[in-house]
Amino acid sequence: MAETLLSIRDLSIAYEVGSKDVVAVSGASFDVPQGTIVGLVGESGCGKTTMARALTRVIADNARIDGGAMQFDGQDLAALSERDMNALRWRDISFIPQSAMNSLDPVYRVEYQIIEVLRDRGGMRKAQARARAVELFEMVGIDPGRLRDFPHQFSGGMRQRAAIALALALNPKLVVADEPVTALDVIIQRQILDQLRGLQRELGLSVIMVTHDISVVAYICDRTVVMYAGKVVENCDTATLLNEPLHPYSMGLKNAFPDLQSAGTGVLTPIAGSPPDLIDPPKGCRFAARCPFATDLCRNTEPALTEAAPDHHVACHRASEAAVLRETAKDPATWGAVT
Amino acid sequence: MSTLKPFLIRTLQLLLVLWAVVTILFLMFRLMPGNPLAAYIDPTFTAEQQEALIRQFGLDKPLWQQYFTYLGNLLQGELGDSFRYRTPVAERILLLLPNTLILTFSSLIVAYTFGILAGAWLAWKRNSRFEAAALPAVLATRAMPEFWLGMVLLAIFSFSLGWFPAGGTRSAGTSYDSLWQLYTSANFLSHLFLPMMTLAIYSQGLPLLLMRSNMLDVMKEDFVTMAKIKGLSPSAVVIRHGARNALLPVMTSFAIAVGYQLQGNVVVESVFSWPGLGRELVNAVAASDYPLAQGAFLMIAIVVITMNLIADLLYTFLDPRISHA
Numbered sequence: 234m235a236e237t238l239l240s241i242r243d244l245s246i247a248y249e250v251g252s253k254d255v256v257a258v259s260g261a262s263f264d265v266p267q268g269t270i271v272g273l274v275g276e277s278g279c280g281k282t283t284m285a286r287a288l289t290r291v292i293a294d295n296a297r298i299d300g301g302a303m304q305f306d307g308q309d310l311a312a313l314s315e316r317d318m319n320a321l322r323w324r325d326i327s328f329i330p331q332s333a334m335n336s337l338d339p340v341y342r343v344e345y346q347i348i349e350v351l352r353d354r355g356g357m358r359k360a361q362a363r364a365r366a367v368e369l370f371e372m373v374g375i376d377p378g379r380l381r382d383f384p385h386q387f388s389g390g391m392r393q394r395a396a397i398a399l400a401l402a403l404n405p406k407l408v409v410a411d412e413p414v415t416a417l418d419v420i421i422q423r424q425i426l427d428q429l430r431g432l433q434r435e436l437g438l439s440v441i442m443v444t445h446d447i448s449v450v451a452y453i454c455d456r457t458v459v460m461y462a463g464k465v466v467e468n469c470d471t472a473t474l475l476n477e478p479l480h481p482y483s484m485g486l487k488n489a490f491p492d493l494q495s496a497g498t499g500v501l502t503p504i505a506g507s508p509p510d511l512i513d514p515p516k517g518c519r520f521a522a523r524c525p526f527a528t529d530l531c532r533n534t535e536p537a538l539t540e541a542a543p544d545h546h547v548a549c550h551r552a553s554e555a556a557v558l559r560e561t562a563k564d565p566a567t568w569g570a571v572t
Numbered sequence: 573m574s575t576l577k578p579f580l581i582r583t584l585q586l587l588l589v590l591w592a593v594v595t596i597l598f599l600m601f602r603l604m605p606g607n608p609l610a611a612y613i614d615p616t617f618t619a620e621q622q623e624a625l626i627r628q629f630g631l632d633k634p635l636w637q638q639y640f641t642y643l644g645n646l647l648q649g650e651l652g653d654s655f656r657y658r659t660p661v662a663e664r665i666l667l668l669l670p671n672t673l674i675l676t677f678s679s680l681i682v683a684y685t686f687g688i689l690a691g692a693w694l695a696w697k698r699n700s701r702f703e704a705a706a707l708p709a710v711l712a713t714r715a716m717p718e719f720w721l722g723m724v725l726l727a728i729f730s731f732s733l734g735w736f737p738a739g740g741t742r743s744a745g746t747s748y749d750s751l752w753q754l755y756t757s758a759n760f761l762s763h764l765f766l767p768m769m770t771l772a773i774y775s776q777g778l779p780l781l782l783m784r785s786n787m788l789d790v791m792k793e794d795f796v797t798m799a800k801i802k803g804l805s806p807s808a809v810v811i812r813h814g815a816r817n818a819l820l821p822v823m824t825s826f827a828i829a830v831g832y833q834l835q836g837n838v839v840v841e842s843v844f845s846w847p848g849l850g851r852e853l854v855n856a857v858a859a860s861d862y863p864l865a866q867g868a869f870l871m872i873a874i875v876v877i878t879m880n881l882i883a884d885l886l887y888t889f890l891d892p893r894i895s896h897a
């Protein structure tokens with residue numbers, strides 16, 4: 234197995250809201266092996282962006298890393314001084330944001346914004362940076378003639394490609410992509426994911442791909458981490474997750490999204506209900522209120538994340554019965570009337 | 573070039589506005605009750621002399637004919653003669669215009685430079701004790717009437733300390749070979765200082781508060797967050813991306829400020845006996861010197877309208893979303 238590039242252990246991140254804490258990520262652990270795409274999937278509000286941004290250590294004013302470690306390439310990102318962290322930003326860990334429109338500065342040409350990072354952070358000289366910008370645009374499939382455009386002159390897809398070019402500028406070890414294709418239509422999504430996949434293989438990149446869409450995971454990710462209400466509930470390779478999920482939430486997610494490759498076929502069954510309040514989470518399993526298989530044990534005791542099968546982590550009391558539960562989960566009626 | 577067409581449209585619009593101003597001025601001074609020549613005509617004039625005068629000024633013609641004569645004259649820069657000075661109005665106005673422009677622009681430049689820097693700084697120092705002290709102070713300067721502020725500065729720096737002269741543009745008995753020499757002389761600048769500061773203090777609040785609130789908004793934008801994630805230096809984040817974007821709306825306010833400023837000039841020019849258009853306008857109206865008042869009005873309107881055009885162009889130049897639409 235490939236060497237581990239990033240190893241997150243017991244990471245907790247809280248937002249201070251008034252006198253209360255919203256614990257958006259609580260005790261999360263997972264690894265990112267070198268040269269793989271790891272999906273981070275879960276519903277809106279489950280803490281994906283919070284986790285992704287923690288890796289850059291540029292977090293909201295009211296956010297706080299509340300414990301845990303992020304071992305990256307031999308150092309703990311959570312413990313680095315601001316100065317050391319800043320030295321590592323973009324050179325080692327870059328970021329692709331969801332909305333590339335607002336993440337490009339409207340008053341500067343796209344070329345300037347690429348050159349800025351190449352010069353300020355990569356120590357290149359102007360001519361060298363110019364040539365590199367052309368190369369980057371070619372890599373992501375934009376005509377280098379468009380380098381002198383302003384961001385508002387780009388289409389949504391082009392902006393997203395430009396954001397990818399920007400993220401690859403300094404040959405980082407890890408690219409964190411926060412819903413990089415969510416705002417785009419399905420055809421463009423696929424083109425961009427293909428491109429990203431190609432570049433990732435070619436450059437041997439490691440990527441964390443944040444998405445709420447399990448079909449994006451299925452399309453591009455080698456491994457997948459499923460989050461629910463701030464917790465990692467399942468973590469394994471993508472094929473296993475799709476075919477033999479152990480966690481009921483993963484089983485439900487699969488029913489809830491169309492396939493990117495055969496868009497439009499099959500019935501979609503959403504998971505009824507909504508995730509718990511993170512200010513005051515329930516004491517047992519956080520998914521219990523929506524889980525068709527919940528028992529009294531589930532409602533009272535929180536399941537720990539354990540390695541139920543080789544390289545397959547799950548946090549569910551009934552993981553050992555998963556094969557049976559999977560059959561039941563295939564029936565839409567199972568997900569219909571959960572109270 | 574894509575920038576040329578909006579420029580032409582704007583210029584046409586402004587010419588239209590100017591034409592409206594000119595027409596309103598014409599109607600205002602013609603339709604005012606009473607004889608427009610009352611101030612000019614000596615009571616000892618005979619009836620024939622009065623009529624000769626009325627003919628001479630074209631006041632016996634129908635209104636529309638007077639209007640076209642008036643427009644024609646304006647196009648040639650002919651504004652008539654001042655009743656009071658019996659000299660051409662245009663001459664008088666061109667003499668005073670530089671004084672007004674220098675006062676207006678120097679004070680606005682000081683106000684905007686200070687306001688923009690201080691506003692950005694205050695946004696940077698958000699929630700600090702410094703901010704808690706500075707904000708009320710800024711609001712206080714906005715509440716002070718200009719004439720009062722002018723008097724206070726005069727009392728302190730001129731009458732008490734004697735650092736600056738009390739009024740006018742230069743000391744009595746001085747003369748200069750050229751206007752340029754006059755305007756760059758220490759003598760002129762020391763006369764300029766107090767009225768300029770009065771206007772600057774009065775005006776800095778607008779750009780300051782605007783800059784501060786824009787900065788606070790811009791610093792929350794995704795591209796600023798991205799600049800931090802890229803590991804750019806704090807100055808690159810705050811100045812290159814933050815302030816550069818926050819500056820845009822402040823530039824538009826410059827045009828509005830010029831309008832306010834010329835209005836404020838009337839007061840400040842009077843307090844400091846500064847021979848500018850504002851003071852001249854007040855005096856001309858008081859003395860029923862209609863040609864002069866009309867000329868001064870017109871000149872002020874031209875300055876305001878031109879500034880609007882310049883501010884517009886500046887904004888276009890600064891915001892690629894408009895210039896590269």
Ligand SMILES: Nc1ncnc2c1ncn2[C@@H]1O[C@H](COP(=O)(O)OP(=O)(O)OP(=O)(O)O)[C@@H](O)[C@H]1O
Pocket residue numbers: 248249250255257275276277278279280281282283284293295445511
């Ligand atoms: N600045 C903040 N202050 C307080 N709470 C916040 C803040 N940012 C996020 N949260 C809360 O933290 C939780 C996790 O948010 P996060 O943005 O990480 O979710 P996400 O999984 O990325 O969701 P989405 O799919 O909507 O992007 C949510 O409940 C959200 O309301």
Ligand code: SF4
Pocket residue numbers: 480481482518519520521522524525526527528531532536548549550551552
């Ligand atoms: S622990 Fe219980 S409630 Fe939670 S997911 Fe597993 S079965 Fe459902």
Ligand SMILES: [Mg+2]
Pocket residue numbers: 281282283411
């Ligand atoms: Mg998010």
